Amino acid sequence: MDNNQPINLKALTHQALRDYCSEQGIPSYRGDQLFQWMWQKEVHDLAEMSNLPKSLRESLEEVTSITQLERRKETRSKDGTIKILFETGRDQSPPVESVLIPDFDQEGAPQRMTVCVSSQVGCMFGCAFCATGKMGYFRNLEAWEIADQAVQMNRVALDAYGKGITNIVYMGMGEPLHNMRAVIDSVGMITSPLGLELSPKRITVSTVGLAKQIKQLAEQKAAFNLAISLHAPNDEKRDKIMPINESLNLSALQEALEAYYQAVQKPVTYEYLLFDEFNDTADDARALANIVSWIPSKVNIIMYNNVLGVELKRAREQRLDRFMQALSKRGVRATVRRSRGDDIDAGCGQLAIREGIAKGKSIAKA
Numbered sequence: 001m002d003n004n005q006p007i008n009l010k011a012l013t014h015q016a017l018r019d020y021c022s023e024q025g026i027p028s029y030r031g032d033q034l035f036q037w038m039w040q041k042e043v044h045d046l047a048e049m050s051n052l053p054k055s056l057r058e059s060l061e062e063v064t065s066i067t068q069l070e071r072r073k074e075t076r077s078k079d080g081t082i083k084i085l086f087e088t089g090r091d092q093s094p095p096v097e098s099v100l101i102p103d104f105d106q107e108g109a110p111q112r113m114t115v116c117v118s119s120q121v122g123c124m125f126g127c128a129f130c131a132t133g134k135m136g137y138f139r140n141l142e143a144w145e146i147a148d149q150a151v152q153m154n155r156v157a158l159d160a161y162g163k164g165i166t167n168i169v170y171m172g173m174g175e176p177l178h179n180m181r182a183v184i185d186s187v188g189m190i191t192s193p194l195g196l197e198l199s200p201k202r203i204t205v206s207t208v209g210l211a212k213q214i215k216q217l218a219e220q221k222a223a224f225n226l227a228i229s230l231h232a233p234n235d236e237k238r239d240k241i242m243p244i245n246e247s248l249n250l251s252a253l254q255e256a257l258e259a260y261y262q263a264v265q266k267p268v269t270y271e272y273l274l275f276d277e278f279n280d281t282a283d284d285a286r287a288l289a290n291i292v293s294w295i296p297s298k299v300n301i302i303m304y305n306n307v308l309g310v311e312l313k314r315a316r317e318q319r320l321d322r323f324m325q326a327l328s329k330r331g332v333r334a335t336v337r338r339s340r341g342d343d344i345d346a347g348c349g350q351l352a353i354r355e356g357i358a359k360g361k362s363i364a365k366a
């Protein structure tokens, strides 16, 4: 660390903030107060932290800073979805995006308010259907940069709909388990009673299936939910659209998920984008039903937001109906998720791509 650089207090976890205070000869409970000001009261100016002694505020001001992600652009869909592009500042790295997906009841009152956050700038996994995958990888987000998306989107939700966020999904840009330490720390910041106070049961982390990290989550008995981006029912098809499958195939995934379930006893959710004439036949449904039987699980069949320059297309309604019937015949209960925010490029990485982004690193095949 550059000793001349001010310490970003926001980058410290709750415990690290307490430790920092102790190291400076400040009572550690001041760390609790600082954490609450930043993460619950959204105050970023030490001068406004009225329960801290003036002398402490002044001495902290000399050696610390408190940063926030800057919003570059906001777009709103006709269906109420709101997407924000956040600057990531350093190294000329491109912006990341967060999406607020509100659900309304029949009277139009807001119900579930889900926010989708990014965990990396770009992504190196190169899934064929994904706009972020086309960007390549730039860098991991820090824990605070992930948690700050949630806090800022909570403010966006309150301002737009009078209701804060109720659920968080780590399904934006990046592969969360490729940035596991920061993801776990960000969950700690978001769930803290001195922060947003969201229950870990309302947080879902999604992965393409990084087996080693799934086993680590099992060992740590992670309290948040796990979703698997499956998108194909067998290795042959998965190899074609998700390069990671060539080194971590479905049997590696099965082994990791069995260990996960044994340790945490929680079902996982499979995310399955339905692509026209690629993974939407009765045979595909049969193969998917087999995967679903590995451990207790739920299935979301997702209607794809077509991405510019991607050959895979959203399945037609008729094919969706047949696919759902085939699943149902095999006793698989699946939910269809309609795409939201089509008119604002709300699919993963789409808006950032349109903003004109340079290429990062990638493990994808040409």
Ligand code: SF4
Residues within 6 Å of the ligand: 123, 124, 125, 126, 127, 130, 131, 132, 133, 134, 172, 173, 174, 175, 208, 229, 348
């Ligand atoms: S789907 Fe996820 S893992 Fe695959 S390229 Fe996109 S962001 Fe990366």
